[in-house]
Amino acid sequence: MSITDEGEYGIKQIMFLESVWGEGFLSPGGVEEIDLVVKGLDLKGKTILDIGCGCGGAAFHLLRQHGAAHVTGVDVEPLVIERASALAVQYGLTSETTFNTVEPGPLPFADHSMDMIFSKDAFLHIPDKEALMQDCARVLKPGGIIAASDWMRIDDNPPSAQMRDYIKSEGLDMHMCSLERYRNALAQAGFEDIHLLDRNAWYHRKAIDEVAELKGPLRQTFVNLIGENDADHVTEIWEKMVGVLALGEHRPGHFRARLGK
Ligand SMILES: C[S@@+](CC[C@H](N)C(=O)[O-])C[C@H]1O[C@@H](n2cnc3c(N)ncnc32)[C@H](O)[C@@H]1O
Numbered sequence: 001m002s003i004t005d006e007g008e009y010g011i012k013q014i015m016f017l018e019s020v021w022g023e024g025f026l027s028p029g030g031v032e033e034i035d036l037v038v039k040g041l042d043l044k045g046k047t048i049l050d051i052g053c054g055c056g057g058a059a060f061h062l063l064r065q066h067g068a069a070h071v072t073g074v075d076v077e078p079l080v081i082e083r084a085s086a087l088a089v090q091y092g093l094t095s096e097t098t099f100n101t102v103e104p105g106p107l108p109f110a111d112h113s114m115d116m117i118f119s120k121d122a123f124l125h126i127p128d129k130e131a132l133m134q135d136c137a138r139v140l141k142p143g144g145i146i147a148a149s150d151w152m153r154i155d156d157n158p159p160s161a162q163m164r165d166y167i168k169s170e171g172l173d174m175h176m177c178s179l180e181r182y183r184n185a186l187a188q189a190g191f192e193d194i195h196l197l198d199r200n201a202w203y204h205r206k207a208i209d210e211v212a213e214l215k216g217p218l219r220q221t222f223v224n225l226i227g228e229n230d231a232d233h234v235t236e237i238w239e240k241m242v243g244v245l246a247l248g249e250h251r252p253g254h255f256r257a258r259l260g261k
Contacts, residue, residue: 008125008172009077012226014055016234019218019225020210024057024087026080027121027149028206028252031061034120036197037149037254043068046115049139050074051107052122056084056099062118063096072114074102075122109139116140119148121252127175129182133189140259146191147256149199152176154249163249166240179253191257199252204245211238 009026017026029036034057044067050059053073062068075081084099102108104126117136126132136146153159153176159167167174179196186194214222214235222231244250 009054009080011079012230014079014083016222016226016230018055019221020213022057024055024060024084026054026057028203028210029149030057031065033149034058034061035065037120037147037256038062038066038118041116041145041147041256043116045069047113048072048116048118049107049109049114051117051119051136052076052125053084053099054080054120054122056087056097058118058120059084059097059099060087060091060093063093068096068116070096070098071118072098072100072109074100074107076102076104076125107135107139111138112141114139114141115144117144117146117148119146119150121149121151123148123150124152124176125173129177130185130188133182133185133191137189137191137259142259142261144259145256146186146259147254149252149254150176150182152179152182152251152253154178154251156181160247160249162240162247163244166237166244166250169237169240176250179251179255182255186255186257190260192260194257195255197254199254200245200248200250203252204242207238207242207245211235211242214238 021028022030046068048062048068048071050071050073053059053075056073059071059073062071073084078101081099081101088094088097155178183194183196
């Protein structure tokens with residue numbers, strides 16, 4: 001949610017989103033949603049790349065609860081990397097994590113260097129999904145897994161006026177595509193065993209509750225954190241988001257696939 005801040009994810013934005021979604025999280029669902037993204041996968045001893053890691057909430061959970069060996073988190077926003085690094089110190093997880101700022105574009109990692117790629121609600125900021133999936137395939141070891149959640153759209157037609165209005169109000173670079181586009185991009189990049197999961201119904205219900213919290217019990221906390229104007233502005237954006245979730249055009253979802261050997 002864009003509020004008066006530095007960059008797309010500045011200090012106010014980070015403080016606000018963490019207070020809605022939990023320490024270390026800039027996307028909804030907390031650890032339960034991460035558990036669903038990786039459900040049934042064996043992460044023990046794996047090296048994982050988290051693309052668009054934000055403040056590191058997912059990285060810490062994959063290490064602590066899923067037995068991953070090391071998580072490298074990359075993000076384009078220096079302030080979220082600073083926050084992730086500070087949390088790693090706080091949690092005593094500095095040896096098991098590496099957090100780095102990267103430029104948008106090809107991933108700065110060697111071919112076949114990671115066991116797994118994870119991402120939570122960050123790919124929406126990256127326009128070329130086909131190039132992204134090709135690059136993920138390059139960085140993964142043969143047989144490696146990609147497991148991601150993202151904010152998507154019902155299809156790849158031009159967005160409706162209501163959706164355009166919502167995206168404009170967010171003030172973020174948002175390039176949401178359909179789950180089907182991911183299916184095709186994954187297949188073209190050499191991934192197999194592709195599974196897609198639509199999460200619209202879940203997030204629609206949750207976002208309604210979030211609006212009720214923004215307007216009710218948590219209102220004063222948010223006003224104290226970001227000021228009255230920004231609290232009003234963010235509540236308005238959240239209501240628009242509920243509108244496009246209800247319309248069925250905004251469709252959070254998960255996908256996972258295995259790179260062919
Ligand atoms: C909605 S936040 C999610 C952060 C984190 N994955 C989480 O779930 O808390 C999206 C993140 O993607 C990052 N991002 C945007 N464009 C990116 C890019 N090209 N490469 C890597 N990260 C990017 C943003 O800076 C932001 O931290």
